Amino acid sequence: MFQGFPLAVLSPALIPETPVTGVVFDSRAVQPGYVFVALQGGSVDGHRFIADAVERGASAVVGMQAGLEPGVPYVQVVEPREALAYLSAAFYDYPARQMTVVGVTGTDGKTTTSNLIYHMLLAGRKWAGMISTVNAQIGSETLDTGFHVTTPEAPEVQRYLARMVAAGLTHVVLESTSHGLAQHRVSACEFDVAVVTNITHEHLDYHGNYEAYRAAKARLFTSLSETSVKAQGNPRLAVLNCDDRSYSYLQAVTSARQVGYSLRADAGADLWAEDIHYDASGLHFWAVSRDFRVKIDSHLVGAFNIANILAALSACVFGLGIAPEDAAEGVRQLAAIPGRMERIDLGQDFTAIVDFAHTPFALESALRAAREMTQGRVIAIFGSAGLRDRQKRRMMAEVSAKLADFTVLTAEDPRTESLDDILEEMAQAARDTGGVEGETFWRVADRRAALRAGVALARPGDVVMACGKGHEQSMCFGTVEYPWDDRTALRSALAEHLGVEGPSMPLLPEV
Template identity: 65%
Template sequence: MPIEVLSLKEIPAVSITGVQQNSRKVTPGNLFVAQVGDMVDGHKYIPEAIKKGAAAIVGSEALEGKFDVPYIQVSDSRAASAYLSAAFFGFPARQLTVIGVTGTDGKTTTSNLIYNILLQAGYPTGIISTVNAVIGDEILDTGFHVTTPDAPEIQRLLSRMVTAGLRYVVLETTSHGLAQDRVTGCEFDVAVVTNITHEHLDYHGTYEAYRAAKGRLLDYLAETAPKKHGNPRVAVINRDDMSYEYLRQKPVENLVCYGQTSNQATIWSENICFDACGLHFDLVSDTFRLPIVSPLVGDYNVSNILAAAAAAIYGLGIDPPVAARGVAAVHGIPGRMERINLGQKFTALVDFAHTPNALRKALETARRLTKGRVIAVFGSAGLRDREKRHLMAEESARLADISIFTAEDPRTESLDDILAEMAAAAAKVGAEEGISFFRVPDRGDAIRFALQMAKDGDLVIACGKGHEQSMCFGTTEYAWDDRIAMRAALAEFLHQPGPQMPSLPTSRKSA
């Protein structure tokens, strides 16, 4: 997209050592790009950036002549940051085949499936996901409440991949990353959209705006510059999702759709079966039928596998049997229906489900994994999409035998108020507090309470945090991992050695 330089008589020759959009990370010689964010205006931190050694500044406000270093005013500093970062690292995406994956749910699993299919095919591949980044044998942590990294970090990772000799990269992309131009300049070759359901309406305002942000991934295909190794320019979309009609009208060169039926899909599934050990089904197109076996649990993962297979087969030319072997190699995704077993006589799972759609699918899967009761532990984040609170409480009241509402990143909101909204929603659909649902503010205590209620053959599932490593109270991130918490609670329950339960402000307050 064109970025207009609004004011600067002459750009001086300045040596730049890097691009930063966070003043706290500026080091001598950096170019600091000031952006107007939702909570913070980066232009206010220009003096701090200069004090730390910034050699030049880019911003969107008319501030020329106010600083001792060059200031360049542009029409869009977010997009400018992305293109400047790409330029600084020599446009690394132009030397890679870039597969972008977005969607409300399933994008991490789908990204990892594609990554493993490419490895199975012998393609030197890296991945940047909300769980981690993998460059060859190196695994890099991508943070706490992870979303798509900022533009300078993405371009740095892509550059490292090029240097490491990789030729493909799978880039998981959130709606925030798309809306905020973090992935602008990533030169996408294949774009995969898993689904677009209810999420992040606190940020985007409406479903239509959220859908448009996700749809930008398909728009990027047309913006990709020609590459010596070719441009597939393939869009992969979900025929079963309500976003299909909107996305299929995007002006893309090659459109592939997948679905759990053959209804106008390019690739679809038949004969689906799953149990606690995984799933199997037939992968079908007009030209082939292939048995798929996967250790992943839950029939919703059929859609994720279809998306990954469609991207690999139709986007990258990988033979279907190779794609099947890549799918079979994925034994689990951290924090996705992850079983925690210390020898207890009931099933304990941790899952990342944090949207109404994902929670519904997780609980439907849980119901089919046990003949006993389903006990669900989850919350709803503060300062986020408020409508989710009643939707998720209603889903759990309908699908779980017992729901335990607890903390999940309340941030600066009142946790008691959040739980009250969830309780009111559950009661509205007929659930009874103290019998079918409970409020336990401390998440560690909530998990303990669920285990104490569990009988032989029941299933306890903690949803909403998955792989995440922290929980936010106020403006502070406290170390928290649901998997550690579940192991700690199980060890206490079974009277055996185990990890210590992580501590939160709620647990200290009640101690």
């Protein structure tokens, strides 16, 4: 397994010629013959659990601490997380080398763009799979990838890829978060095409500053030059957003072939949009390059989705050989994405939407999209997560105070922080932006009551938007994840409002 290992080994050990039966980083998951990789994180040090892993039957241990003698072969490396990725890839016989791999990163729009590329590949008659923060799609099988939104850990990613190879798939779209890139969850994924949506304000609690966050995203692009030569060829294409502040930086650090996309014809991009218009059915525009012009009709809404469509088109047409007309058909076939501007309709006389918007830019985009959909009022319901980037709290409240007619501030994964304190920070920002508590914005700590309040405010023709949770299936209070789905909860609130049958409102702890 360590043959051809691409990382420096500080303290090599003789690994006996016994079959490795698995690679894990959780000692509780060790079975006889497994390699245990000890990860050193912010709150948990995996080296503390080496003895437990050995007792459970680990055949070898990998870690970063020197001088350990656990009683089985011990390999010291500089970065155990990176080692975990390459060991997992080796265990599954490097599945990414047997497929064309498209990576999609960015602050907002990753899941939508990944889905668009996936549908374009299918329309172009490619055998494609997808691993997103929502699910993994392997042929006709859909697998849940977790409660909260981040890239799965490296062993799981490699297991999905191996299943795709076994299923005969030739292409895979892999949504790559900044955590996934920084923590090497997608290392050894042998990317052929890298796509960025945008890089705005997000995850600064983890990365420290925008520059570090941007550098984490850039790993997707610099990795193109490291991809192994594949029998099916190497596109090695970087797809960049000419309208985003990240453009110049990514253009400079990427040595691979590049194409750019833009909403503007005068931006010098390789692909741009013309004749944009919106109606009740969605988006309509022409995607134009120097070589082709194709009509795009999409069920998606909002100007931000034009950029997502252009990003996907650029990857598929310039990098993967999909005909523009087939790519356009893939766009048309994508009806909706769970929790992304998803309409909830129980026959009410106003529009109800659940959207994942959980960053200032995404919330602004969602609210502007709502304005395009109605002549009525826009009612926004959202919160801000505890133990995460605090700057977002003020920024999102300011955005809503400016763009929504009414705002309901509520719980959104407060974790171990005081929910009252989070809401006060947001309320102060709303007041500073001209909001009047009790008239243009409210604090309703219980998200169930907040959704009911938003629905009660609505008049015919209005838009009610529940933002921040999207497709997620839980909400964290303290250290406990409680089952929660905004779509179910909003349906319940609508059913109560209309006096019709509907799902029960999910339970939450008292706040």
